[in-house]
Amino acid sequence: MTLLRRLATAVPLIASLSLLGCASEDGGLQSQKLATITSRGKLVCGVDGKLPGFSFVGPDGSYSGLDVDVCKATAAAVLGDPARVDYRDLNSSERFAALASGEVDLLSRNTTHTLSRDAAGGNGLSFAPTVFYDGQGVMVPNSSGIKRLQDLAGKPICVESGTTTELNLADRMREIKAAYTPLKFQTGDQTYAAYLEGRCVAVTSDRSQLAGKRTSFPDPAAHTLLPEVLSKEPLSPATVNADPLWSDAVRWTVYALMQAEELGITQANVDAKVAEARANTNQADLRRFLGVEGDFGKQLGLPADFVVKAIKAVGNYGEIFERNVGMASKLKLERGLNRQWKDGGLIYSPPFR
């Protein structure tokens, strides 16, 4: 059945590639993806769907989370309406095939930006700016008495297959010369179920994901993150390499959220800011950013006011962070590396000009 599912994603890929006409060669400045999304009237966004704080289905069937807000912001920028998103839950093994086959337009699913995923000779993705700077961690039950990575020598560790964490774990354990047993599962649910059943003494993943999953455990306080950070995990939305115009549109929508925080534009005051920009011809920066003057939207193939629509939909980056994973959420994560560059973090939008 799983094989079937893999085939189900691989076969359309092969079929679409073999049936693809040669007409697209003279595409010029036309993005096929943008045209498809506009005519469809919906953005199809690949998410995890089971990760509190990043993408999670609520009791009423609505999606929420940091990754989901990126989908909403993009839908608002392209289509003018954050609700026009079709979400697809993807596990970590399915995600790249789903993106490559065109089943989803945008992958916003806590995906680590790496060379082999980016390269045309590898997965051939195009990454948008990092929306969450993360690192790999290891979680253990308090009762296990495990305090450091070395204590895990000879022990079974649960890990989700098809993730960078699987490889980092192998590398780090080899470095410290500790043999261990990796127990690999296809989905996060299975991984955490096996951990909670006590099959593994530890589970490893991105630290944000561990913190998110822990909130749904029966007794969250009974589990601790080890102090070691095993790797750099810059989590970024991704699109296919083949359509650079669409990739640019997503990239600058994400940058707009970051730039908005830097300029102090929030969901609440964006309308006031637009009025201010309209009234005040001297504020050229603000006017260009909000699309009051200039043609940034047109250059990207987006409506002129795409920045305003995105901010109205989900707020600026800081608001998105606080609401979903920050102190205002159950996860209670520090901003840490995810502060604005002016505050010593890594969130930095190139200039809008």
Added chain:
Amino acid sequence: MAPLPQSTGGVTPWWRNRRLIPWLVQGASGLALLVLVAFLLGNLVRNLTAAGLLLSWGWLDNPSGFDIAETLLPFNAGLPYWRALLAGLVNTVRVVVAGLVGATVLGTLVGTASFSSNGLLRRLARIYVEVIRNIPLLLQLVFWYFVVFLSLPNGTAAIQLPGLVLAKSGLYLFQPELVDGVWHAPLRFTVEFVALLTGLVVYTGAFIAEVVRGGVAAVPAGQWEAARSLGFNPLQTLRQIVLPQALRVIVPGLNSQYISLAKNSSLAVACGYTDLYSVAETTLNQTGRAVEVVLILLGAYLVIDLLISALMNGLNRAVQLRER
């Protein structure tokens, strides 16, 4: 073929030639199919090239960088991808072979039990078959792994029988010992393997039981009666008279059950067992070579199934009624 009805006088026109037309039609459809396939393949290669995804196999020699929990072949993260895939294939073959043996034994026992004179045994056999056949295998695997085997205790509380210990961490055979709260034994199977094997055996066993029941039912009642009047007891009748005759009906049915079992073993990933499919999936994600990896998977399962089929066809010829 009956002689063609000749039209009165003259030569048959070619479009009414009963010999020529089928050739022409088949030739034309064959040609059209070839052209279509050639067009699709050519287009596939062209577009794969354009997308930088043209088939290449050099990556098989790159170090894999991931570990595999249990292997018969020695493996570590420094070894290349093809070694990882090979280790996965060996794991698949291991569970398939063990599953075939187990499912055959269980299926034969249950299949013959449905002819028992003991009503309780007969009904239990029916209940087993009907319950197991009608629940999807994936659910059963998840049940066996997460509900049954992961609820087992570890350490001293584990289930201990003479020469056998069943704990949350696995099955230990031949004088298991407890050292620092961890079991050790000369022969050890992980709980993932045991759960997958149990699931496959129980599931396929139900289908094989039906095949066996059908085979036994196909032996005329007169054979049972004749054996009884010759003084055979029921067990002897079954072993020496009925089963040899039933085999002719059973073996072809077994073949497809065996093939299903081999294919179903790819559900291993549901209970954390590292089979070929699981390794291939990790490989696919690390390398991005989706088409190649899927081709390897298709090829491997095809070969396994063709091997099983060939063996079973050989067996079929051996048990067939030889007419003289």
